[in-house]
Amino acid sequence: MKYALPIVVLAASLAIPGVAVAKDLPRAVTDLGLTDVQIREKPNAKYGRRVLGTLPSGSRVEIDLDGDDGIEDVEARGKDLFPIADIRSLVPAPVLGNASWPADAKLEKIEFESGGRIEIEGRLADGQEFDAEFAADGLLLDFDTDG
Structure with a gap:
């Protein structure tokens, strides 16, 4: 017992x-x-x-x-996308503060690279596919859209 x-x-x-x-x-x-x-x-x-x-x-x-x-x-x-807001806690404040940060996007993937770089890919609010890369200090390194 x-x-x-x-x-x-x-x-x-x-x-x-x-x-x-x-x-x-x-x-x-x-x-x-x-x-x-x-x-x-x-x-x-x-x-x-x-x-x-x-x-x-x-x-x-x-x-x-x-x-x-x-x-x-x-x-x-699968074929699901997740709202970028769901992973906001993982993203450094300088990156979130960049005017190019797509806060309303849905992501397929976010990668945390060496040196603090962040790569994201997914769809913007208008449905357009994109991929972007940011430095840890918030600097936009690359932003490409398909369309």
């Missing part, structure tokens, strides 16, 4: 999607408010792991973490 409470607590945590597996994620990932979280190790653990989950908007994403649990990229699953 003395083991009943721990078993109930364990069973309850496993019944709530993402609770049992999400507790060891970096704060940058947990701050995104993901639900239905699954964690998968990469073939070689020293290269990190992949986190699959659902953003507050309902979009399914895959987040690649490096071996130090830094976010390498966030990518939409």
Whole structure:
């Protein structure tokens, strides 16, 4: 009988999607408010792991973490796009402050490159496809649209 409470607590945590597996994620990932979280190790653990989950908007994403649990990229699953607002907490303030930052876009992918560069690709509010690159200090390095 003395083991009943721990078993109930364990069973309850496993019944709530993402609770049992999400507790060891970096704060940058947990701050995104993901639900239905699954964690998968990469073939070689020293290269990190992949986190699959659902953003507050309902979009399914895959987040690649490096071996130090830094976010390498966030990518939409399937043909889904996610609102750029869902990952705003990951973007440095100088980049968010750039007039070219497409705050109302939906993304297919955001990559965090060496030196703090950020690459994004997706669709602007008018549906036009785009890709852009920003330096960590907010400088726009490239902005291309298809159309």
